[in-house]
Amino acid sequence: MATNSAGLRPGTTVEELCGLSAAEAARRIADGTVTAQEMVSACLARIREREPEVQAWEYLDEDYALGQARRLDDWRAAGHEIGPLHGVPVAVKDIIDTRDMPTCNGTPLHEGRRTRSDAAIVAQLRQAGAVILGKTVTAELAVYAPGKTRNPHDPGRTPGGSSSGSAAAVAAGMVPLAVGTQTAGSIIRPASYCGVFGFKPTHGAISRTGVLTQAPPLDTVGPFARTVEDLALLTDAMSAYDEKDPDMRPHSRGSLRRTATSTPAAQPVIAFVKTPVWEEHAEPATKEAYAELTEALAEQCDTVDLPDVFQRAWAWQRMLQMAGVAKNYGPLVDRAPEQASEIMRELIAEGREVTAVDYNTALEMRQVLNAGLDEIFKRYDAILTPATPGPAPKGLESTGSPVFNALWTYCGVPCVNLPLLDVDGMPLGVQLVGRRQDDGRLLRTANWLVQHLAALAEG
Amino acid sequence: MATNSAGLRPGTTVEELCGLSAAEAARRIADGTVTAQEMVSACLARIREREPEVQAWEYLDEDYALGQARRLDDWRAAGHEIGPLHGVPVAVKDIIDTRDMPTCNGTPLHEGRRTRSDAAIVAQLRQAGAVILGKTVTAELAVYAPGKTRNPHDPGRTPGGSSSGSAAAVAAGMVPLAVGTQTAGSIIRPASYCGVFGFKPTHGAISRTGVLTQAPPLDTVGPFARTVEDLALLTDAMSAYDEKDPDMRPHSRGSLRRTATSTPAAQPVIAFVKTPVWEEHAEPATKEAYAELTEALAEQCDTVDLPDVFQRAWAWQRMLQMAGVAKNYGPLVDRAPEQASEIMRELIAEGREVTAVDYNTALEMRQVLNAGLDEIFKRYDAILTPATPGPAPKGLESTGSPVFNALWTYCGVPCVNLPLLDVDGMPLGVQLVGRRQDDGRLLRTANWLVQHLAALAEG
Numbered sequence: 001m002a003t004n005s006a007g008l009r010p011g012t013t014v015e016e017l018c019g020l021s022a023a024e025a026a027r028r029i030a031d032g033t034v035t036a037q038e039m040v041s042a043c044l045a046r047i048r049e050r051e052p053e054v055q056a057w058e059y060l061d062e063d064y065a066l067g068q069a070r071r072l073d074d075w076r077a078a079g080h081e082i083g084p085l086h087g088v089p090v091a092v093k094d095i096i097d098t099r100d101m102p103t104c105n106g107t108p109l110h111e112g113r114r115t116r117s118d119a120a121i122v123a124q125l126r127q128a129g130a131v132i133l134g135k136t137v138t139a140e141l142a143v144y145a146p147g148k149t150r151n152p153h154d155p156g157r158t159p160g161g162s163s164s165g166s167a168a169a170v171a172a173g174m175v176p177l178a179v180g181t182q183t184a185g186s187i188i189r190p191a192s193y194c195g196v197f198g199f200k201p202t203h204g205a206i207s208r209t210g211v212l213t214q215a216p217p218l219d220t221v222g223p224f225a226r227t228v229e230d231l232a233l234l235t236d237a238m239s240a241y242d243e244k245d246p247d248m249r250p251h252s253r254g255s256l257r258r259t260a261t262s263t264p265a266a267q268p269v270i271a272f273v274k275t276p277v278w279e280e281h282a283e284p285a286t287k288e289a290y291a292e293l294t295e296a297l298a299e300q301c302d303t304v305d306l307p308d309v310f311q312r313a314w315a316w317q318r319m320l321q322m323a324g325v326a327k328n329y330g331p332l333v334d335r336a337p338e339q340a341s342e343i344m345r346e347l348i349a350e351g352r353e354v355t356a357v358d359y360n361t362a363l364e365m366r367q368v369l370n371a372g373l374d375e376i377f378k379r380y381d382a383i384l385t386p387a388t389p390g391p392a393p394k395g396l397e398s399t400g401s402p403v404f405n406a407l408w409t410y411c412g413v414p415c416v417n418l419p420l421l422d423v424d425g426m427p428l429g430v431q432l433v434g435r436r437q438d439d440g441r442l443l444r445t446a447n448w449l450v451q452h453l454a455a456l457a458e459g
Numbered sequence: 460m461a462t463n464s465a466g467l468r469p470g471t472t473v474e475e476l477c478g479l480s481a482a483e484a485a486r487r488i489a490d491g492t493v494t495a496q497e498m499v500s501a502c503l504a505r506i507r508e509r510e511p512e513v514q515a516w517e518y519l520d521e522d523y524a525l526g527q528a529r530r531l532d533d534w535r536a537a538g539h540e541i542g543p544l545h546g547v548p549v550a551v552k553d554i555i556d557t558r559d560m561p562t563c564n565g566t567p568l569h570e571g572r573r574t575r576s577d578a579a580i581v582a583q584l585r586q587a588g589a590v591i592l593g594k595t596v597t598a599e600l601a602v603y604a605p606g607k608t609r610n611p612h613d614p615g616r617t618p619g620g621s622s623s624g625s626a627a628a629v630a631a632g633m634v635p636l637a638v639g640t641q642t643a644g645s646i647i648r649p650a651s652y653c654g655v656f657g658f659k660p661t662h663g664a665i666s667r668t669g670v671l672t673q674a675p676p677l678d679t680v681g682p683f684a685r686t687v688e689d690l691a692l693l694t695d696a697m698s699a700y701d702e703k704d705p706d707m708r709p710h711s712r713g714s715l716r717r718t719a720t721s722t723p724a725a726q727p728v729i730a731f732v733k734t735p736v737w738e739e740h741a742e743p744a745t746k747e748a749y750a751e752l753t754e755a756l757a758e759q760c761d762t763v764d765l766p767d768v769f770q771r772a773w774a775w776q777r778m779l780q781m782a783g784v785a786k787n788y789g790p791l792v793d794r795a796p797e798q799a800s801e802i803m804r805e806l807i808a809e810g811r812e813v814t815a816v817d818y819n820t821a822l823e824m825r826q827v828l829n830a831g832l833d834e835i836f837k838r839y840d841a842i843l844t845p846a847t848p849g850p851a852p853k854g855l856e857s858t859g860s861p862v863f864n865a866l867w868t869y870c871g872v873p874c875v876n877l878p879l880l881d882v883d884g885m886p887l888g889v890q891l892v893g894r895r896q897d898d899g900r901l902l903r904t905a906n907w908l909v910q911h912l913a914a915l916a917e918g
Contacts, residue, residue, distance in 0.1 A: 250709070324819075327815070351816065355782075
């Protein structure tokens with residue numbers, strides 16, 4: 001087959017292929033109108049163009065990526081059955097182990113680190129036919145200190161973190177799908193700042209075997225994409241039960257994609273929850289945008305207040321996270337403290353002070369808060385709440401604040417970022433939150449909201 | 460039916476009925492040669508005789524117990540299907556909730572405490588047809604400070620604890636079966652001191668919903684009985700999966716009783732493990748008894764040493780236990796410190812000092828130690844190790860030392876006490892330890908050991 005300089009057949013453009021959703025790309029690869037090699041070539045062309053500015057990648061070997069695509073094309077050409085992501089490029093946050101690429105966890109302490117095994121989810125992605133395109137930049141040990149990545153909408157601003165490269169790569173059109181993780185706000189925040197869809201499933205829905213351990217009661221793997229359907233597609237491909245992850249439970253889940261793309265039986269109703277941090281932390285533009293949004297939703301949306309006990313969730317989330325940081329990173333950083341950031345050393349010191357009693361109280365109180373949320377979800381399909389205080393802050397010295405994420409991560413509930421708002425040309429996400437284990441209903445409601453608002457905008 | 464003063468038909472004696480194993484009693488009740496009322500009457504007669512000295516019961520209502528038995532007899536007489544424990548009296552440690560009897564947790568802070576629900580295991584026992592005879596004495600909050608119970612073999616000695624009444628009631632012939640719990644050594648120790656069979660199953664094998672929470676990574680429910688088969692029978696009746704207990708996993712278990720009473724395919728081989736506390740803590744008589752025992756077992760037994768890392772297990776078990784004591788009992792005791800023992804207040808203070816990092820390290824290291832034990836269990840059917848430093852110490856001011864139990868409880872492995880030794884007329888138990896989730900193989904090996912030693916003794 002004749003190809004042009006970008007490795008595409010004549011008449012096919014990088015623009016076109018990089019604009020495909022993952023579902024559409026998989027469909028075209030399956031029916032033979034696009035090859036995996038063309039998809040990967042288009043992504044690589046876009047990366048060559050945008051990477052100097054965006055800096056989303058920690059590791060990328062073009063030939064190796066093309067080799068994976070070639071093998072997948074050969075496999076399909078030989079008439080074998082193919083998986084749901086056959087030939088679709090996926091970027092993987094560089095805290096997720098890959099046996100064929102280094103995994104450096106965003107710290108010089110793990111420079112050049114290689115593992116013998118794939119993380120369970122990477123093995124699942126390969127089984128689904130995905131091309132593991134490369135490894136994306138993470139904040140230091142998936143906490144705060146930023147990596148090199150810049151916001152694709154404005155290189156003078158942070159892309160958010162810690163899944164900085166995954167969000168930015170999807171936003172820059174470098175790849176249709178990326179995998180990230182969230183312990184405080186590391187999926188929803190960069191998704192909001194970069195203007196992409198991001199999903200933190202229910203805690204325990206996706207295996208973390210082979211993923212850097214920060215704080216097990218919080219750590220959650222999730223996808224970035226450019227449609228709700230693609231979020232579900234990638235989540236489905238990573239949802240196999242793994243008995244090695246003690247927070248997973250073997251139970252039937254069904255297809256998230258089918259549920260997410262189905263039509264709700266009734267018009268969803270949404271609870272607008274400002275949370276206790278709204279007054280102090282939501283920026284004026286955010287308050288204004290949410291006032292317009294809730295007004296547009298009219299009778300589909302009520303404002304709901306949380307009980308007082310929810311005010312303590314931020315302290316509990318922080319105790320769980322920092323106790324995990326201290327336990328899991330403390331001994332590593334102690335070996336060469338000068339190779340860690342100052343904030344990392346401070347957080348380790350803070351985490352070492354957390355008592356077991358407080359830690360276990362924090363674990364236990366999740367049940368109490370979820371009982372409160374369950375009451376809301378009896379009457380509402382989802383909670384609407386800010387994803388971030390505002391659009392991406394200027395500067396690269398911070399990844400922004402997870403203050404609108406900590407509560408939900410603490411509760412282990414599923415959260416999705418929808419890139420529906422705009423403040424002075426910068427994206428601002430809308431966060432929807434669902435009931436634990438009701439990930440399908442949350443994504444279905446998210447899909448409805450996207451379409452509903454588009455219909456309203458068209459008048 | 461004519462009955463004598465003990466409520467038994469002519470020719471049936473208290474001695475005879477109180478000597479039945481639970482399996483035999485259930486068989487006779489099922490075939491109609493004994494009634495549930497007769498079994499309960501015999502137990503009550505024995506209790507009236509022995510209780511003034513032994514003091515095993517915290518709560519016992521004779522009429523209520525007989526009423527349960529009468530209903531069970533009526534049920535059977537009406538031709539309904541009956542459960543595996545139909546009409547068999549079971550004693551329940553007074554930290555296990557019963558909706559029809561108080562549950563006082565061994566503390567004046569919970570005097571007269573009543574609950575609306577049965578513990579999950581009590582509901583299961585009722586479903587199996589058991590008569591919940593009454594509630595047995597526990598040490599204060601299932602920790603150290605002794606209750607009123609005395610050793611049935613010598614009222615001047617402790618019965619051990621914290622499941623003091625459960626062990627003593629079975630030893631005194633008051634009941635064929637009793638339920639206890641272990642967080643350090645609270646089943647195996649009193650079983651050894653009282654000369655009965657006691658079993659701590661694999662952690663997570665039995666639901667703890669409605670059982671006093673002390674330290675969830677350690678808390679384990681288990682049976683006391685007078686045969687290995689009865690241990691399995693009672694465990695089977697309490698093994699239903701309960702999703703409310705986060706340490707339970709839904710998996711097929713099969714009948715422990717069938718496995719326990721089956722003949723091993725090959726002669727079992729036993730690893731004699733002294734553990735790091737042997738030198739300092741095993742009493743001379745114990746050392747002598749184990750020397751004879753291992754000599755008698757000859758080629759069926761090898762001495763095996765544990766890797767050095769096992770020395771730290773005692774500190775880790777203690778951290779997990781005391782952090783749990785502090786979290787779960789601290790707020791209760793703070794309300795009225797004078798109603799708690801001095802040792803309880805000290806342990807709470809100790810537990811409050813445990814850091815989350817140390818706690819989580821202790822949790823994690825269980826996997827490392829179990830990997831070491833798995834290596835032993837590849838070659839050996841069970842570990843043989845002391846149940847207690849010696850026979851029950853004199854005096855009632857302490858329940859004795861759990862030093863030979865803490866390691867195994869920490870690892871979550873199944874342990875069984877076999878009342879096979881005797882030191883100056885006092886019983887001394889033999890502890891067998893099995894691989895996690897291999898409870899059936901452990902009990903089968905235990906059954907073999909009992910029979911093998913009996914055969915050797917007969918020469």
